[in-house]
Amino acid sequence: MLQVTYGGWQNASMIEYFGNYSDLCFEAFGDRVKHWITFSDPRAMVEKGYETGHHAPGLRLHGTGLYKAAHHVIKAHAQAWHSYNKKWRRKQQGLVGISLNCDWGEPMDFSDPKDIEAAERYLQFCLGWFANPIYAGDYPQVMKDHIGEKSAEQGLRVSRLPEFSLQEKSYVKGTSDFLGLGHFTTRYIAERKYLSQQGPSYHNDQDLIQLVDPNWPELGSQGLYSVPWGFRRLLNFAQTQYGDPPIYVTENGASQKLHCTQLCDEWRIRYLKGYINEMLKAIKDGANIKGYTSWSLLDQFEWEKGYADRYGFYYVEFNVRNKPRYPKASVQYYKEIIKANGFPNPREVETWHLKALETCSTNNQMLATVTYLEGCKCFPRIFLSQPPQGKL
Template sequence: MATYFRDYANLCFEAFGDRVKHWITFSDPRAHAQAWHSYDTSWRRRQQGLVGISLNCAWGEPVDISNPKDVDAAERYLQFCLGWFANPIYAGDYPQVMKDSIGRKSAEQGLGLSRLPVFSRQEKNFIKGSSDFLGLGHFTTLYIMDRNSPSRHGPSYKNDRDLVELADPEWPKLGSTWLHSVPWGLRRLLNFAQTQYGDPPIYVTENGASQKFQCTQLCDEWRIRYLQSYINEMLKEPLRGHMQMVTEIVTPTACTLCVLLAAVLLMLLLQKHS
């Protein structure tokens, strides 16, 4: 199927590449790397386009930020959600927390090998770096806490994570039962992706709110508020920008002050000896 998808992608590049300059291979990825390498090898030079991927993830916020177990659980949530596909693209392998967790669960279930597939060295090299930008879909946020009791259910993606998902009852509810308006989660997810994957170009490819109630006329002021609040969070200066400012401005300023202070001390010493 991966080969068939590569052939389909090549057909699209050939037919539309003179006009389409931004390509998203998948919203739910499978054969992404083959399509990217095909474009990079055969089409990029003449078409001058970009090929990326779109990954969807909610933000996971620890219930208790002072509890290391909840902090670790929130990290597991993000790595199982976003890192599952992004980490192989940007780091060449599945997140370590996924390998550890699923490997441990597999051993407990009496399996000789982890249920998580293992990339060969050739596959790692082939997948790593295969994206010109990161598309990010995001709709809502969840509070995450560590699950302190074993699951009674069998092996599954959800059970491998060993965590509990919660929603704040104060968060505004929207048309879908799982969807709440939590704008600050988008900014935190963007910051996470920016720092986790080496500051790639990021496009918010999915965001929005399902219908809240039936109307005979236009009545989507609540949707306008949702979009406005999420866009405002996206437009705020990211935390990484502050870190860059510290590096580029504060550090040189501190160095300058140290030099000036040393010069003053030297002058005082010379005056004393004279």
């Protein structure tokens, strides 16, 4: 209704509507909810909703629509925070933040200043786009410069990136009690050494190219690779960039490799071990990390991928009416991590790994009695291979 009548997040009236919705939620649930996230991964929402059209509302307003939508989203977040701070905080004693997803961008060539600048630009267009206004009061300077220059080259009198007024900058700045951070993978970043022949777009505005190392372990979802060291670097970047905020890791996980039933998800065990270890290193570095949430508890609906990408600890049989659930090997492994609050020693962790994989046989037999395994030619097996390599 709001999309049809007002144009959704292209219309500034959404700020007030979102504020009213937030107040309703605070009033109804604030006695129980103590951590509020206003928006989860708004970059994906505005990019895929108003740039590529892959998500609702399916618009392709290249190089303009996503910036306008993001501008309104940031102000809507600020309004929700101020409302909670003024009306509800004293009574409910909760916290309000935002959750932003970003891959780490590593310079392809550290000896090339252009690649270093491109990697910084990548992070600012990804994380800084929303975080910088909330923590510093305005968009990153590199975004303003690049989008402004390209807008002028395209014959526009004003930048395609909206501006905050002085009053809006003051209103938006400081509107976060914590930073939610989602992260899945890493990219090498290099300066784009050629002029793009395409028109305005979010990606052309960045003037960079993204690369991957062919030796990185590939995960199930397209473009995702297991690169644990990038997680530590992103956490430290956020910590120093935004003034030591409390950080809650809101999303981090691995999808299955093949489109068939896989309860012996050894790749997810390796992913969890690598990424959680890097988070623990970031904590030792000084990052103020308050919590970690693995993505996700259950196989579920994943954006435009539907039910194809399975990130869950529990396999869900969607083709059966009552949607039975079956624990994957990673369930047992993750339970041990939670119990120990980390990794005690290599020998014990190796035992966790092997015991987790041994549970697959029983679970697979149980699953096989009620389903055809999604019609796949690959069937669940126990992969008792070498334990994960690398130091704890």
